[in-house]
Amino acid sequence: MSAPIDMRANLAGAQLPSPILTASGCAAAGRELDRFFDITEIGAVVTKSIMLEPRSGRATPRMAETPAGMLNSIGLQGPGVEDFIAKDLTWLRDRGARTVVSIAGGSVNEFGELAARLRHEEGISAIEVNISCPNVANRGQVFACDPMSASSVIHAVRRNTSTLTPIFAKLSPDVTDIADIAGACVAAGADGLSMINTTLGMVIDTTTLRPALAGITGGLSGPAIRPMAVRCVWQVRQALPDIPILGMGGIATGLDALQFLLAGANAVSVGTAVFNDPSAPIRIQRELAAALADRGFESVADAISYAHREQE
Helix, strand or coil: CCCCCECCEEECCEEECCCEEECCCCCCCCCCHHHCCCHHHCCEEECCCECCCCECCCCCCCEEEECCEEEECCCCCECCHHHHHHHHHHHHHHHCCCEEEEECCCCHHHHHHHHHHHCCCCCCCEEEEECCCEEHHHCCEEHHHCHHHHHHHHHHHHHCCCCCCCEEEECCCCCCCHHHHHHHHHHCCCCEEEECCCEEECCEECCCCEECCCCCCEEEECHHHHHHHHHHHHHHHHHCCCCCEEEECCCCCHHHHHHHHHHCCCEEEECCHHHHCCCHHHHHHHHHHHHHHHCCCCEHHHHCCHHHCCCC
């Protein structure tokens, strides 16, 4: 019998037993998924993006199915950071789950305040900075679409976060050069990069003859964006050979996850797949281990960036 695969993952110093994480926004803080599998068995739970104050989100309808995924226009609905700490973070800590907290804000100062509020909370493995939300101080421009705006947010978060807690900038694919944005984030203090966030899409209801979403446009996720996500990981890995990458975008099987590792991701997040299969993260973890073994890899680390190597 062959030796078991070493599934450990390292995300900028955060030691995880598995490279499989959840994706922000798809499972709240993990309570729902914990009914289907033990969330302590995967790498970590990435929480829904939290903001300083409670937020009701956008008007309904705010979700629409697409042929290979879904559109969402939730609008960062949530209870605010104080409620999150008192309930969700406390539950995750008591449950023994590793936690990556996703934060979002409408201004650079709000990101900084959020980071400061979380600075002394225990049980946080990393901070994922959702810079794909609009900058209300700059006519609604998305932070992640401009190097200066992105770096300003990351600098504010880094300044207000313990040096022992890695921060990951979550990048948008809706840019001309994602490696340029990635470089700006790293220069500003990001320890790693999460990619990709959803890409902007739209559906028109041919019965009502109007947009299907109340917010008109929404974020497209699911298998439809996987080739785009793999391309983004590949390009950033080539530009930044040593930066930790958390890859995501349409991962539904272990082989999907393997593609991201081969392209340069150190770990992956599973999101939209849980709407169809709540046990997807643990299933994909098992499938990935089998896929690695079938291809002669002894560990997750051995597969990272393997596709970049020259053929022997």
